[in-house]
Amino acid sequence: MKTNRAVRTPGGMSVRLDVRSLTVVLLLLLAALAASVVLIGTGDFPIPAADVLRALAGNGNAGQEFIINELRLPRVLVALLVGASLGLGGALFQAISRNPLGSPDILGLGQGSAAGALIVIVLMSGSATQVTVGALLGGLATGIAIYLLAWKQGVHGYRLVLVGIGVSAILTALNGYLLTRSDLTDAARAVVWMTGSLSGRDWDQVWPLLALCVVLVPLVLTRARDLRMMEMGDDVSYALGVRVERVRMLLLVAAVLLTATATAAAGPISFVALIAPQVARRLTRSPGPNLLPSLCMGATLLVTADWVSQRVFGADQLPVGVVTGVLGGVYLLWLLVAERRAGRI
């Protein structure tokens, strides 16, 4: 298959079309939707896929419609949106830090959100909504702190990662301390939150996530071109007319917002932000930042992981973060074996 094609309009404009990336995006979207339908049908009260589709179209029976629209659909939408945000956020972080390991988990954003949530849970015994707000504030504050600490006449990718590792260690200690100070019920609640869970998520979590994605995703995608040029290094991109520091700051703010909101909604689900961009890149075989494929990959990955956790452990026994964690380990091991066989490391 020829992967690149130039499309010319009669007006003399031309667009480079990456056929393979486009195919991957479409296939991943299809996979995400299919997995969502299966996930909606999964639970203590199984519903066949045909009935799910009928109920979503508004032609199902009353009982099924209640279960689907009120209980399962919002959860699946949260999974899709969180996965998409994490996938896109991860791709942005990896592109900006120019490091395939520069994901928000490693940079300590997850720990920051967890610290915010733990403070609410342990010190204030707050409600679920308050925990969400706390996590959001924690994540945003951490993002700002990392950016400011890494700033030294501009933000260098490697420094960003290393500063993130330092911040992450401090916050991990803080979280450990808060866990030892809490009573056991709060500690159990905190650990479930820190693993990342989708259970009990409803429409209240869907709307803010959706609103944010609607605003940020187009904004970020219009900057994909600048990001691709920035992969050539700051000096070259300046010469090509990219305002590097401005674009970098804009995209970092977007990435932090996406990650912090997703984490506030579902907890710091590990590895989606790390893996989705890498897998997407392998599928598209395209060197660019692969923003849209990463977004679709993240959504597919999280919905599938949630389905796996429900099938393997039973409904709501273990949060989805356990599955993504193990999945992440398996992916890295596979990477190790594959890269070794290819003689690259």
Add this chain to the structure above:
Amino acid sequence: MLVDSPPEQRAETAPAPPNRRAIRAIGLLASLALLALAVVASIAIGAKALSVGEVWHGLFEDSGTYADVVVADRLSRTVLGVLAGAALGLSGAVLQALTRNPLADPGLLGINAGASAAVVTAISFLGVTSLNGYVWFAFVGAAAVGAMVWFLGGSRGATPVRLALAGTAITAALYGYLQAVMILDNAALNRMRFWTVGSLSSATDSTVVQVLPFLLAGSVLALALARPLNAVAMGDDTAKALGANLNRTRALSMLAATVLCGAATAACGPIVFVGLMVPHVVRSFTGPDLRWILPYAAVLSPVLLLASDILGRVVARPAELQVGIVTALLGGPVFILLVRRRRTAQL
């Protein structure tokens, strides 16, 4: 890279002038004095403050007074602090040399995760509840993961990148397991949340005795590796050309680091940053020669660990802040400062 540097620069840095060697030796003696000071402070400071005279009395003229009992009680945690600190510093220095990564840390190779997973298994499935029981599990878990990382990393063909990747992968999978167990078993969570922060306070004499042989053997091995590791630092090709046995050095370094870090983690729980930071700071003073870095790290790491432990006892009096938390809260900012101070090209 040493091989690429221009000759005049090499001539400047390569042979250490005699007075520099003397300075290093004096520095090492000063570090030892600092360690002695830290030991005394660690015994004297706490919920019941003791004078230096009382510490002396308790250590050498024990007659069973109240102060003597306090000294005996604080002595075991202080001894453990010295041993574990030295072990963490040595294993960090060895790993940084082995992986040629100045920011490598025993946690990078999955050793902490292995110990944690083994301890949670012991608590949740085997009903082990005593701390002395954990020690063996933690040690075996750390050693098993160390071996696994070694084989996954390609054993004889292990390169720094492979080892780090294998360690990260295993850590990820084990933390998934750890979290799953803690969510399903509240009793395990209750014990683990105290174990994972890393503390010297639960140390008893028998804990010290249990891990002592491993710490001693590991330290001797690590110190003996200084010269071969110096060759590794020059890159694989140069090291081979100089006649170094890379495979043997790598295997032995991995063994030493695993035994040291595993035993320290088994006794105190995972303590971060000591193994990362001390060799790093020491290097800026001694230069890249591991024959100096290793002894310095072995002496100064316990100073940091004991100081953190003392600080943890003082700030939250009469309760205690676990030493693992203090090292991270102190080490994190220092680490960030170090990262910021370097020029971009050096990163």
